[in-house]
Amino acid sequence: NAGVMQNPRHLVRRRGQEARLRCSPMKGHSHVYWYRQLPEEGLKFMVYLQKENIIDESGMPKERFSAEFPKEGPSILRIQQVVRGDSAAYFCASSPSGRVPTYEQYFGPGTRLTVT
């Protein structure tokens, strides 16, 4: 039973480039969440998606960030025109349901983005 998969594990981008982060949820999970962890800080929610739908993007920066979870394939977090402040660990989590109590979110290993 594979857990949540994220790739790449490490990503280096120059300022102004685009970053694409991928997340494959656990088998049978249709709910995906993205979180960001800045250096020495806690995790902050970014976006919650179900297949083909963005349910809650209240934590997403207003510009340059977008997310999708297509019918087929992984969820993608896309950051356009990256800046140094985007350097962080980006974690994806999945759950079988969005409702408590069957709500445990299982996290992937994260993608560490470094912007030079």
Add this chain to the structure above:
Amino acid sequence: DAKTTQPPSMDCAEGRAANLPCNHSTISGNEYVYWYRQIHSQGPQYIIHGLKNNETNEMASLIITEDRKSSTLILPHATLRDTAVYYCIVRGNNNAGNMLTFGGGTRLMVKP
């Protein structure tokens, strides 16, 4: 979602029980208490959750006070690999976003 308060750090001797407290005095009736931990640089790991009864699984026990205003996570025999930041999160069904709100957590250091 209710706010939680945890001590920023704790030490525990290897092999002893680690008792991590959490205050959630504003918790409402339909909110659950969840515990996660994050071992250095890894993704958070789900540990346990409960509503009002005490819960136990292969990783830990969760003790929730009768008034539900606080809880304690117990690792019965801490090992060095339990060194991590432990997060207590209160979560209910009334938030359409369903996100987890991570506070500062407790940095548990298990020492030989």
